[in-house]
Amino acid sequence: MNNEKQTRQQLIDHRLQEAGWNVADRTQVVEEFFVPINTLKLNEPEVHYHTQFCDYILLGKDGKPLALVEAKKSTVDANIGREQAKQYCYRIKEQQDGELPFCFYTNGQDIYFWDLEQYPPKKVYGFPTRDDLERYAYLRKHRKSLSQEFINTKIAGREYQVRAIRSVMEALEKKRTKFLLVMATGTGKTRTVIALIDALMRGGWIEKVLFLVDRIALQGQALDDFKEYLPNEPRWPHYQETNFVADRRIYVSTYPTMLNIIRDKAQSLSPHFFDLVVVDESHRSIYNTYQEVLQYFNTTTLGLTATPTDVIDHNTFKLFDCEDGLPTFAYSYEEAVNHIPPYLCDFQVMKIKTKFQVEGINKRTVSLEDQKKLILEGKEISEINYEGTDLERRVINKGTNTLIVREFMEESIKDHNGVLPGKTIFFCISKAHARRVEDIFNSLYPEYKGELAKVIVSDDPRIYGKGGLLDQFKNQDFPRVAISVDMLDTGIDVREITNLVFAKPVYSYTKFWQMIGRGTRLLDEWKKHSWCTEKDRFLILDCWDNFEYFKLNPKGKGLNNQVPLPVRLFGLYTDKLAIALDLGEAGLIQQTISKIKANIQTLPAQSIVVRDAQQELEEVKKDLFFEDVTGDKIDFLRNHIQPLFRTISGADFKAMRFEKDIVETSIAHWTKDEDKVKALKDALIEEISELPLSVNTVAREKELIQLAQTDYFWNTLTEEKLELLKERLASLMIYRAGTTSIAPSSFNFKDIVAEKEKVLFGPQNEAVSIQRYKEMVEEKIRILLAELPVLQKIKNKEPITDIEIEELAWLLSHESPHITVDLLRRVYNNKTVALIQFIRHILGLEILEDYPTMVARTFDSFIQQHSDLNNKQLDFLQLLQTYIIEKGSVERKDLVSAPFIRIHPNGIRGVFSRPMMETILAFIEKIAA
Numbered sequence: 001m002n003n004e005k006q007t008r009q010q011l012i013d014h015r016l017q018e019a020g021w022n023v024a025d026r027t028q029v030v031e032e033f034f035v036p037i038n039t040l041k042l043n044e045p046e047v048h049y050h051t052q053f054c055d056y057i058l059l060g061k062d063g064k065p066l067a068l069v070e071a072k073k074s075t076v077d078a079n080i081g082r083e084q085a086k087q088y089c090y091r092i093k094e095q096q097d098g099e100l101p102f103c104f105y106t107n108g109q110d111i112y113f114w115d116l117e118q119y120p121p122k123k124v125y126g127f128p129t130r131d132d133l134e135r136y137a138y139l140r141k142h143r144k145s146l147s148q149e150f151i152n153t154k155i156a157g158r159e160y161q162v163r164a165i166r167s168v169m170e171a172l173e174k175k176r177t178k179f180l181l182v183m184a185t186g187t188g189k190t191r192t193v194i195a196l197i198d199a200l201m202r203g204g205w206i207e208k209v210l211f212l213v214d215r216i217a218l219q220g221q222a223l224d225d226f227k228e229y230l231p232n233e234p235r236w237p238h239y240q241e242t243n244f245v246a247d248r249r250i251y252v253s254t255y256p257t258m259l260n261i262i263r264d265k266a267q268s269l270s271p272h273f274f275d276l277v278v279v280d281e282s283h284r285s286i287y288n289t290y291q292e293v294l295q296y297f298n299t300t301t302l303g304l305t306a307t308p309t310d311v312i313d314h315n316t317f318k319l320f321d322c323e324d325g326l327p328t329f330a331y332s333y334e335e336a337v338n339h340i341p342p343y344l345c346d347f348q349v350m351k352i353k354t355k356f357q358v359e360g361i362n363k364r365t366v367s368l369e370d371q372k373k374l375i376l377e378g379k380e381i382s383e384i385n386y387e388g389t390d391l392e393r394r395v396i397n398k399g400t401n402t403l404i405v406r407e408f409m410e411e412s413i414k415d416h417n418g419v420l421p422g423k424t425i426f427f428c429i430s431k432a433h434a435r436r437v438e439d440i441f442n443s444l445y446p447e448y449k450g451e452l453a454k455v456i457v458s459d460d461p462r463i464y465g466k467g468g469l470l471d472q473f474k475n476q477d478f479p480r481v482a483i484s485v486d487m488l489d490t491g492i493d494v495r496e497i498t499n500l501v502f503a504k505p506v507y508s509y510t511k512f513w514q515m516i517g518r519g520t521r522l523l524d525e526w527k528k529h530s531w532c533t534e535k536d537r538f539l540i541l542d543c544w545d546n547f548e549y550f551k552l553n554p555k556g557k558g559l560n561n562q563v564p565l566p567v568r569l570f571g572l573y574t575d576k577l578a579i580a581l582d583l584g585e586a587g588l589i590q591q592t593i594s595k596i597k598a599n600i601q602t603l604p605a606q607s608i609v610v611r612d613a614q615q616e617l618e619e620v621k622k623d624l625f626f627e628d629v630t631g632d633k634i635d636f637l638r639n640h641i642q643p644l645f646r647t648i649s650g651a652d653f654k655a656m657r658f659e660k661d662i663v664e665t666s667i668a669h670w671t672k673d674e675d676k677v678k679a680l681k682d683a684l685i686e687e688i689s690e691l692p693l694s695v696n697t698v699a700r701e702k703e704l705i706q707l708a709q710t711d712y713f714w715n716t717l718t719e720e721k722l723e724l725l726k727e728r729l730a731s732l733m734i735y736r737a738g739t740t741s742i743a744p745s746s747f748n749f750k751d752i753v754a755e756k757e758k759v760l761f762g763p764q765n766e767a768v769s770i771q772r773y774k775e776m777v778e779e780k781i782r783i784l785l786a787e788l789p790v791l792q793k794i795k796n797k798e799p800i801t802d803i804e805i806e807e808l809a810w811l812l813s814h815e816s817p818h819i820t821v822d823l824l825r826r827v828y829n830n831k832t833v834a835l836i837q838f839i840r841h842i843l844g845l846e847i848l849e850d851y852p853t854m855v856a857r858t859f860d861s862f863i864q865q866h867s868d869l870n871n872k873q874l875d876f877l878q879l880l881q882t883y884i885i886e887k888g889s890v891e892r893k894d895l896v897s898a899p900f901i902r903i904h905p906n907g908i909r910g911v912f913s914r915p916m917m918e919t920i921l922a923f924i925e926k927i928a929a
Contacts, residue, residue: 185517
């Protein structure tokens, strides 16, 4: 558009109307608003403009200016209006003697939002509604300092959770808007975020929150967490609620659902609707299509991941404006396990490999008995030759799966009765594999009537809801074993899991640790089930050498960025156009141009990626663009238009894949690449031959389907024949669903265990001899209870004298085992406890904590009582806790020397105020007492 007036009328007015502003209503929008001569001295040199009329003023319900919009014509950069818009805002503030308006400048295509004196300008994808602006203005005016905002430690009170929250809050006050928290699975990422949301809402920083998850099961889990910890905040969706509503404060959604909402023109969801977006399990899947959700909203963004910092993808750090390897906050699995007391459960690994897995299935490895059975069935053993890696892919052997199930039932951690395994997840290769494993459980253990092990996969409608299979696994005695494919690999929280079976190879290190994370949670003391009353470790049965693989390949298999199918298809049409131009084939040129134009029309107009490229799209939509196609124009299509096709979703991808094969065949035909034509021809014949003629819609094309499988058809190949196949058969490819070209071979050969060993992986805990000594002492005290009156008096909580305590100490020191207070203090790791407290502990009259646990618990309680501490102060207390546990005590002079001067050169004096120093010193003395 050649002038600003046209841009305003045809573009900007429409964009304002989309946000609910009626440009014709002067109670909402004032056009050509007169701005008086500037009398306000700004930091920058004053710039005088030829006009003193602001293009748009957006008014609040009280009639006062909320925002200013400066317009430029669509053919120039919107940033040209930046300084002008800024000075107008300050002049209007001075003129109105009111609040500083929010600043917008646009050329109709690109819109920039500037919250002056708060944040730098930012490109946005639409204007805010009046409600959005009034919410922005309210938050800006009433926002409180976060440094003194307390954290609700009943939601998230562990010291590392408080540090994580403080890290984000301190960065927010430094005007950061993107954050990444890396916290091991089971350390309470969701609770930490809920406590952060609670503090930010109370502090007046946010009102509306979006919590994004990648699966429906996790959506329900997150909604339950918000209901428990923030019960008074309205949530979306409620049970079975499908339509989006605008009157809630907490929104939990999957990525696809939210993408559909923002692209749905009828929804008209404002890009300014949310104040905070939380991205749960931030990983590679959000970089392509779903990154659009994060780009759309003008908001603070917080990413969550359990992936270890050293293997997080570069793009994750980049997405959240963090340097590689330096998230906003990190808390590792090792830190959680080594904490005193531990926050997460350690694990042991048992590696099991069968003979067939190691040596394959062939004449050399199949038993003579099984070979005789084959001969009776009329089969030749010489025809059977499979590698171990072919199991469950090219060959199925029931005997191998049976052996794995038997080994699991023998070696697994059992419940308190010692008969049945505790809660277990079996990670299987495929859904068919999962069903086979379920059948084996049922045939080996029929006495449990099909309840012991059940398949839990995402496409089963019985999974979700109260009483569903997932609910049964989490909250009922049976099933004990959940057999799953992908669904239970991440995010599912079942604290009672004591066994994991890796019945498949895993190549992603991120996914590997997510799977391990299913077992790392400790039990809730207040919510123990009869099938799991205690848990101090869990067992992993690794049947595919996964741990060995990741020792050799610490970051797993390299993941290449897969190019989406729609992008590849458009790229092929672009290549075909270039070939047609080189050959000078006018008919082929026009035909391919028509295909390119048709493909461009399928781009989703509501996608912000597509809207960002409007100028480029307008260029190629002109008839002139294709009248004289040159190499530069083809490069333009490849570089600017082709990447936009990553936004295509919900298409018939089976038809698209067939079309891609047809276009590739056409290119090979025109370039006379006979070898490639032959390979592609064979693939196409296979696809076409799998179309089921029993389906009426397919049967209508029977003649063409049969013709396309003949040599004559392909020996006389033409462009017209390929087009015919595409036009008439592509849409039928959906009926190929569920077919496979080669069914895997199936046997039931007896397999045997070839390798079986226990290894420790992760933080180690060696206390076997001490534990045995504890057992001997406790057993001796119980025996002596019947013989010694003094022990009976302690048991009955009767008073005893110092002389009786001395006599008891002498007697115990001469018993077997040798029992002294010093030995007991070493064994129970408590340097301050008296003999009578040990006795009471053994007799079950009181719980005796070891010294490190007592110190850690006391520090945690202190931090919960002082939730306004900043990150540096929390680091100091963490160091102080470690020092006291290691040294046993601390003196005042120690607090101004190493190691405390690492936090500040003046030690405690440089970190805390004098009143707080005195509080800490009194706290330390209390621990020593």
